[in-house]
Amino acid sequence: MDMFSRNIKFWGEKKQAILKDSSILIAGMGGLGCTVAENLVRAGIGKLILVDNDIITETNLNRQILFDQIDIGKSKVITAKKKLLRINSKIEIMSLEKKIESTNDISKIETSFCGIVDCLDNYKSRFLLNDALKDDQFLVHGGVKNDFGQITTVKNGITQSLRQIFENYKDEVEPGIIPQTVITLGSLMAQEIINNLFGKPQLLNKLLIIELSDFSMFKIDLKK
Amino acid sequence: MIRIKFYSLLRMFLKQSEIEIDADKISVFALLQKVSEKTKKDIISEVIDAEQLIQGTIILVNGRNIYHLEKMNTIVRNGDKLDIFPPGGGG
Numbered sequence: 001m002d003m004f005s006r007n008i009k010f011w012g013e014k015k016q017a018i019l020k021d022s023s024i025l026i027a028g029m030g031g032l033g034c035t036v037a038e039n040l041v042r043a044g045i046g047k048l049i050l051v052d053n054d055i056i057t058e059t060n061l062n063r064q065i066l067f068d069q070i071d072i073g074k075s076k077v078i079t080a081k082k083k084l085l086r087i088n089s090k091i092e093i094m095s096l097e098k099k100i101e102s103t104n105d106i107s108k109i110e111t112s113f114c115g116i117v118d119c120l121d122n123y124k125s126r127f128l129l130n131d132a133l134k135d136d137q138f139l140v141h142g143g144v145k146n147d148f149g150q151i152t153t154v155k156n157g158i159t160q161s162l163r164q165i166f167e168n169y170k171d172e173v174e175p176g177i178i179p180q181t182v183i184t185l186g187s188l189m190a191q192e193i194i195n196n197l198f199g200k201p202q203l204l205n206k207l208l209i210i211e212l213s214d215f216s217m218f219k220i221d222l223k224k
Numbered sequence: 225m226i227r228i229k230f231y232s233l234l235r236m237f238l239k240q241s242e243i244e245i246d247a248d249k250i251s252v253f254a255l256l257q258k259v260s261e262k263t264k265k266d267i268i269s270e271v272i273d274a275e276q277l278i279q280g281t282i283i284l285v286n287g288r289n290i291y292h293l294e295k296m297n298t299i300v301r302n303g304d305k306l307d308i309f310p311p312g313g314g315g
Contacts, residue, residue, distance in 0.1 A: 028315040121315040145312035148232040160288075166311055167291040170280030175314045205287075209231050209309060216241075218231060220307045223287035 003088065004044045015198055016044055022197045023047035023092075023112065027100060027129050028119035029054070029076040031063035031177065032142050035186025036117050036193070038065060041084045043194060047092040048084070049113055050077040051106075053099040063179040100125040106132035115196055117189060118142065118162070123169040130154060130162040138196045140203075142189045145175045147212040149185040152222070153192055153203040160222055165207065181212055226250075226300055228259060231309035234281075238265050248302040252283060252290055255300055271308065272296065283308050 002008070008016050022045055026033050029052040037048060056064070056071045056079060066083045067076070077095035084093055098105055100120065106129060116133060118141040120126050126141065133139050139154040141162055154162060188210065195201050207220040225244045235241045245258050253275060260267050271281045275296060283290045284307040290298045300306065 030315040032315045119315045121313065123313060142315070143312035144314045145310075146232075149312040150309075164292060165284075165289060166282060167289055168277060168279060168282060169311060169313060171313050172280075175312075177314050211232055211235070213236070218229070218241075220229075220284065221287050222284070 007044060011198075018197055019044040019194070020046045022114050023049065024115050024117060024193060025049040025051065025106070025109070025113045026117045026119055027051045027106070027125075028121060029064075029066075029080050030060070030119060030121060031065075031179075031182030032144065032186045032189065033117070033119035034064045034066040034080065035183050036119060036142075036190050037080060037084055038087070039187055039190030040193065041087050041091060043190065044088075045091065047094075047113070049094045049096065049109065049111060050080055051096045051098060051100065051109075052076045053097050059174075063177060063182045065179075065183065100128055103128050103132040113137070115139065115193060117193060119186075119189075122171045123162075123166055124171070126166075127161075127163045138201065140189050140192050140196065142185050144177055144181050144185050145172075147178060147181050149181060149210055151185065151189055151192060151203060151208045151210070152206065153196060153201045155201075155204065159205050159224055165222060184212065185210060226255060226302065226304050226306065228255070228306040228308065231307070233310055234267070234270065234308055237270055238263055238267065247300075249299055251296065252285070252298045252300060252306070253296040255306070280310050281308065282311055 004016050054076050056067045056074050066080045071079045081093045081095045115138040118126050135156045142151045192203050205222045209218045227244050229242045230238055271278055
């Protein structure tokens, strides 16, 4: 049986083939990045580009599901690549140990990708990531704190940019965060990435807010 | 009526997710003062410091961030919709 036979029973061979031919850049391999990556690999994505310059610390282990105690001190992107290839050895994964400090850090990456996933932990880098978005690409943004978070899809000329939506942000050093928040939000981000790859994004000009405390989900209309 | 929706920490603070204020051609600052009066909760001190929006709180008027409009002096009208939330910044 094919690894993806249960996926195919739901969405069919054509959509499975779309995923196999698709490539996604994941910026930030923290809690959201790990969950997004594992979801996409198990869904059948063909190629991932992982970008992060951090090493794994003990405080990451409550929520960064690709890492274990034996990984402490190792590179996040290299460790994530090894774990993801254990799930599916046939996919292509690029590990880039770099911090996003300018748009060039993304635009000069010498490979193509269909979309970008914003799993970063600061808005300055998130805005630079958005600036590097090409017209034929999409960006799925996710941010989390405590037991809540938000997701949206950005496309040049169709939606507002992250800077337009989130100006007046405040970056916090190591905000509170629990595993169920990043795993839930990361899985919903993976769904929206797949929606984009299938040509049916659900969060264009909409900001989805998820609050786990009482299982609330809200969609805010964002005007272009 | 002007409809204001609150999310996450602010929704918990107010213990309600939505409020309607009967007003027209009023600044965001004055509107929030009316919210405080109506709810008897000091929402002003939660989101404003020295008449400026506290960093980390986003206010959207009809889906647009007031940071790119007239900030707290942005005029809202009967029928407008506001969404107020602190976005998650962690990844």
